Amino acid sequence: MNHTYDVEEADFDTLVVERSHLAPVLVDIGADWCGPCLVLEPLLAKLVKQYDGQFLLAKVDADENMRIAGRHGVRGFPTVIAYSHGQEIDRFHSAQTEGFLRRFIDGVVERHAAGDTAAGMEPQPA
Numbered sequence: 107m108n109h110t111y112d113v114e115e116a117d118f119d120t121l122v123v124e125r126s127h128l129a130p131v132l133v134d135i136g137a138d139w140c141g142p143c144l145v146l147e148p149l150l151a152k153l154v155k156q157y158d159g160q161f162l163l164a165k166v167d168a169d170e171n172m173r174i175a176g177r178h179g180v181r182g183f184p185t186v187i188a189y190s191h192g193q194e195i196d197r198f199h200s201a202q203t204e205g206f207l208r209r210f211i212d213g214v215v216e217r218h219a220a221g222d223t224a225a226g227m228e229p230q231p232a
Contacts, residue, residue, distance in 0.1 A: 109154050113164040115171050122164050126189035130161045130218040132211070135175055136184035137168045142201035143184040149204055150186070153211060160215050186210075190218040 113121045113133070122131050134150055136143030147165075154163040168175045168183055178187055178194070188196040188210075195217055198210060217223075 110163040113166050115173050122189055123192050130214045131164050131189045133164045133187040135166045135168050135180055140183040145201040146184050188214040191223045193223045
């Protein structure tokens with residue numbers, strides 16, 4: 107099963123909010139012209155395969171879906187927003203190391219399993 111998919115404004119609630127009740131969804135908001143986005147995307151693609159269904163990866167093209175970026179108060183790209191049980195629970199900005207991503211994902215997966223939907227603070231890079 108493919109755990110990565112593209113999301114547009116019209117299907118955001120179904121493909122992100124509703125699916126986040128089954129598994130956490132990381133929403134990767136970026137653009138083709140964004141250098142840090144091009145660094146982050148292959149790392150996220152690698153990890154979503156390794157985690158094999160523990161989380162889903164929803165990719166949003168910001169140029170085509172500016173309302174999604176605006177709705178989430180995105181100020182820069184890439185921005186990754188974690189959804190769990192229908193709510194945003196955490197986020198980070200910019201390209202990050204694989205170690206940072208693993209810690210972020212592990213935290214999101216653990217919080218989802220525990221039913222924790224309190225908004226988290228943005229983790230600081232190690």
